[in-house]
Amino acid sequence: MSNLMNSVEQNCDSADAPCSAIEVILSPRVADLGGFSVRRLLPTAKRKMVGPWIFFDEMGPAAFPAGEGIKVLPHPHIGIATVTYLFEGEILHRDSVGSYQPIRPGDINLMVAGSGIAHSERERPEITAKDHRLHGLQLWLALPESHEETDPAFHHYPGDQIPAIDIDGVPVRVMIGSAYGVSSPVRQFSDTLYLEATLKAGQTLELPEATERAVYVASGALRAHGSELPAHSMTVFSRGSGVEVTATEETRIAVIGGEPLGKRFIEWNFVSSTRARIEKAKEDWRAGRFAKVVGDEEAFIPY
Template identity: 40%
Template structure:
């Protein structure tokens, strides 16, 4: 019996002036452990007159994780954070009861040719933390646990695995791993995983139970503790998951919650620009992304 429960192809999604590859959620699988949303951005190459601009928009009930392979994004939020994220670093923002942030090409790159490639991830919060105060934490690339075993390199971007712990301040039991190999290698990491697990093939190919899987494929394991696979040469994969929540999470636009009523309240507060619930973003408060309206017909 195969340990691959589902195979999902990355789906194109439009986030305004930018196309991304949506990995999660999809119809058959709404979450993997506490991970409720993953977009694969790029790689996109922009001319000197093109920029990545996501104006101020709100979140509740989740933490966002931004991880880049190429390029740079400047993050600002209503807490007062103003931080540039570069490849290998981690931006971790916990929305809690409500936060507003913007993401843009840094000013010094806005008139040059540039590239952007990375992950935008949402991690659900435990029910008892959904209304916590918002917070932001930036972890430099040098502080992410990294190690080498022969031709295989590992990074523990967030959570705990392999007896190591990332400094990213997560709120539940999870793991988010980068594994790369320069030569063909077979590894079994099942004893280091727990809960639910999924693998995304960024580059190259993996062989599992005699079958090859390539780029833009998301593989959901039936049993995380049976996670064995062969990496072809020059392959990069990302493995994520952890302990799932007992309660379902509802998602509407940028809002995640165990309560539909909280989402309705958040929608109303954003529509009315309630500055108590959703304060302005210092330094980037001239425009905002409006609440999506239901499609007619």
């Protein structure tokens, strides 16, 4: 998805001991894109990244009447890999390496921008022909400097390939990386963590260790180390073991983290370890030097 806004952050409730495991609680900035809301949690002014994750959006939930839906025109990326995951609905992905892939709930789409890719996100006519819903997450992974100029690529992972386990009664899916003794098949470029879990009221989940990690509350509410974590908040935790979250109602969460990569520059849809590379990408997009999205060649988002 194209970068359309920024986000804001809030401090932890206190600096006392119960809050010491929490670095910051982030609140989203919300944009209404014509009846379709997007909540952005990363990047923020004080917290640019969590591990390699540099961008975190929640799309929807949205209800579209027949004849309407999302229409994200072709736009470019460099220096990242995008991760798309849906709770409801379907999105049709097309890109400049020739991919044509609907994504449905439980699947993961991993698009590696590397040296440069363009893509669009729409819905198939079969979907827009009737009333439908859409709800999901889109995240960007910054690539290590050694992979920033890797060839663009696209990988689709059906939901049945994603490991699903039970941790003390809590269903957990290990989307990217390794946790709780299992590993995801999704391609990694650096140490990366991404989990999804659904907790019933009163259930507790101990988070896997990671150099950096955060929990996003997609729905419901949590309590952790003396702080209330409401729906649509992201809580960045300090490094260490024994960090637990407890649901105060039925709650769906995403856990992200991994090894930090160092400073990155971000402008519009471009991410790089150098400003000069972003300037070149801007010039290339304006000049039409990016490859066109196969099957979606006419319109595009200008810069």
